[in-house]
Amino acid sequence: MRLLTRIAQWFDQRLQLAAPVREIAEHPVPRSTASWWYVFGSAALVVFVLQIVTGILLALIYVPSAAEAWNSLQSLNHDVPLGWFIRALHGWGSNFMVAIVLIHMVQVFLFGAYKYPRELTWVVGVFLLLMTLGMAFSGQILRFDQDAFWGLGIGASIASRVPIMGPGLVEFMLGGPIIAGATLSRFFALHVFVIPGLLIGFVGLHLLMVLKLGINEWPMPGRVVRKATYEAQYHELTKKDGAPFVPYAVWKDIFFAAIVLASVAACAAFFGPFGPTGEPDPTIIQTVPKPDYFFLWIYAVLALLPASLETPAILIGSAAVIGALLFLPFVFGEGEKSWRRRPLAVLTILLVAVSLATFTHLAGYTPWSPEMDAWSGEPVPQKFLQGTTALQRQGALVFQGKQCRNCHALGGTGGQRGPALDAVATRLTQDQLIRQVLQGRGNMPAYGNNLSPAETTALVAFLETLHPAGQRPAQDASREIVGTRAGESSAARPR
């Protein structure tokens, strides 16, 4: 033991780190901050370290070449002992890191921790969030599979919409005219050198400011931040009601870090690694590319925005959101910190959370996409065919054969791009059905050039049968009058 002490002293005589480290560890923090709400920042850092370690391990096998990357991932998954587990740790670690950074940010926002004098800590934090998202996106690219390949295409399509610089930006991003070897190499450089380097630097700044300015005290309703008085008040608080960070507050960080690491490991062991999905071969077009979980909401927004709003929303919207985050502490640098006195802050968080959750949920089943195999894979349910005439059954065949089912559900199966047609006859008269089929409208293509008159007649005859048993189909009232005069009864056809 004495030998150990002497060795330690030998080193410290040269490094002179013991005193400052002890000072950092034992710096007083307000007792109120020894809370389970204050553990997310340190947890994000711990997961970041896990990402660095697992990332280096993956780099021992991974080949950043468009020709080899996919194969090297297969070999990690299947050949290299425990390669699958390291990939799974890195993939799940990425999801946890994004989630924890977001939770940390929400906590900081609701606790008013971005207010004076911690404005710059928040601004650096916004950059840390952007870099974390950048890591998640570039990491998805390195998993060079079909999702990555077409995801890059989506990225290029978005970049191309930047005014004037667009086309050049695409070539800069791809490293050439198409998504190919150079593209993967530059995303590898981004993911492995550029962004992690910046992240480490910014994390250092972020931590330095937390130490220099002190951790945000627990916000009390009525305790208002004023630039003139805040620092003296905070100093008073840590003096009167403070405790050394180690061990008074740190034990919760340590416990939470362990829980997070164990959760990442459990997810990795239980669910395994993400992909890779199909080989990145651009000639395989039978693919439905989708982004990773944390970008699903963007996928949904891009499907739902009106076409004319899309480019402004992407370019101006993203800049506006980032700008708002960056300017937040300068506009609201003083005042109440407590969420109990900041209803707008709470509402904002709720609104953003509900929106993101809704978009993510929608992206899970993409109601805006045609279901490509519905026409051949899901027959018309029997109940729609019972008691129908030959013409109507022919119409059902046309309905399937012309891929109507890809967008229109019947009996709960089929695409959801257009309305379900189980009761379409109660909404549209015969004339309206014919017009809709031949000319299309809204999001429906016109089928006029692609249906013979006989097919149209059969199809409309089938559609006219689609109404609930006890409900009459829609009728054109004028036609009934004309029909009665002519001695016909064209309306209310029996089913």
Add this chain to the structure above:
Amino acid sequence: MAEQNTLSRRALLMKLGIFFNGLVALFLAVPIVGFLFSSVKRGRSGAYLSWVSLGSVDQFPEGQTRLARFRNPHVTPTDGKTVDTACWVRHITGSQFQVFAVNCAHLGCPVRWFPQSGLFFCPCHGGVYYRDGSRAAGPPERGMFEYPNKVQSGAVWIHAGELPTPGP
């Protein structure tokens, strides 16, 4: 005093040193920036584009639309399969062709052709196009991307080489 307007020898040397470093930095910056942006060639007329053969006209029956594959003319050794490109070839009649990129004009996902309904469907955000490539429905703001094409000595040729994107 005169001393206030004079420069000490050390201060002068330091300023000269910074100046020389600035010169060297400028000298190095030119090739570094040039290298970094070497892939940006838009504006230099068709730097990446060239005529590529899709194979003989016989492979594309009149009145039909078929998937064709070609190798992108710009290839580097580490590209692997990514330079193999697909396109939709519509043989209208005689030597009249339309060749479409598989990339949706919305965000570039691969569109699929359904001959029964004569429509191209995109699996990502629901873009739909008619057989002539014009927009039918969904979020795309325009029709499909079309490669300029020609028929020469019995083969179909297209002018290709760049990822088509919807930008200006």
